[in-house]
Amino acid sequence: MTSLASMIEDHLSTLHERLAQAVSRPQAHRPGDRRACTDDFLVATTQHLSAVTDIVLPAVRRHLPDSRDVSREFLRAAKRLERALVIAKAKQYGQAQNIGRAWDQVWGMVHDDLDAVAVLERDLATRLSASLPQTEMQRLGDLLAATALRSPTRPHPHLPHRGVAGKVVRSVWSRADRVWDEFEGRITQPLTPREAG
Template identity: 35%
Template sequence: MGTTTCLREALQHTHDELCERLVSARATIDRPEISRRGCPPIDLFLSGTSKHLHAVDQVILPRVRHMCGDGSQLVHDYLGSEKELEVVLAHVKAHEFGSAYETAFDWDAVWGDVEEAIDQQWAQECRLVEQLGEDLSDDRLEEITAEFAAAEERAPSRPHPFLPHTGPGGWVARRVMRIADAFWDTVEGRFVPEPRRQERKRPGLLGQYLMADPRFDEEPEEAVEASPAEGERTVPS
């Protein structure tokens, strides 16, 4: 049995960050001087939430289904709450870009639906994490935490409620939609943060030789000979 501390804290940190982004996104709606088309606070909330949901599908759900008792039922319950949240996020995206189909809904109603849906999804996500803690070791949970962080950075940036979420179909859908989302984000001018890139290690001697790019260590500065002080006589040797 693991403590789930690392995994729970990582997911809690992401959830708190998404809630802060939701507050910032909702605050921009009451400012008419700001265009809602390509609004950075809304884009940040939508992209961050979508990436998080896709990472849960990729990393958390397979472990719960195959390694936890009653995992299939837990996954089924979670997918229902996740789909509701993704549908609401799609409404937010349509509102932001002025879809004619969204004129019957005002922003207050949309944001209210978002808050309700995200609370339900978070409750189901916590159930998954608690079950993983009961059935897996601490070392395994730490591996899942690291894999989850990497999956979030590579995940699609938009919600896709009607595409497969689990199994081989979900894997293919995430691969395809990650490329499609990146293309449309550029076309529509959406603000999506670039993933953090690790600094590349300096190539070794063999690598420098193969690349014909030797990199020498910086030579220490040569000592500067002190000139005789003014009025000081030099004694010939």
């Protein structure tokens, strides 16, 4: 069993490592390396954000007095990061609107948005650990890891994120994403409990 705070830290550490790998791969030398590293980062980040939305935000709503404000703040930051991930994926796969964008600009935006989300997640985990018993924090950590594995593999910033509609939509898109990954031959490494724990 891993506590929520340590699972979030492990996930965030993995995301930063994968981002560094994606950024460091040279464009001209073996382009397939960059594509694989970029896809690995995109998948892991998308799955983590979805899992935090599904597991952490409901706990925040139940246990923190300013839950509405902090949930909205997190969702705004998460959607901003998802939009940056969409741009990175579009740039990677040669979408016409993003050809003129420099990779440095794209990765800078992703890095800034990831850092903003990380600050909010750490704060939420700290505040929840002050309100909940350790056993509940461990249960939430285990749930976060399990939920990440079955979350969507592509960012969907314009779909609902909260409530029953958000859960249903993410469940449907999770399956659809895996079908598209298969069609495109997109080989990725999901954010696994072994890697995160």
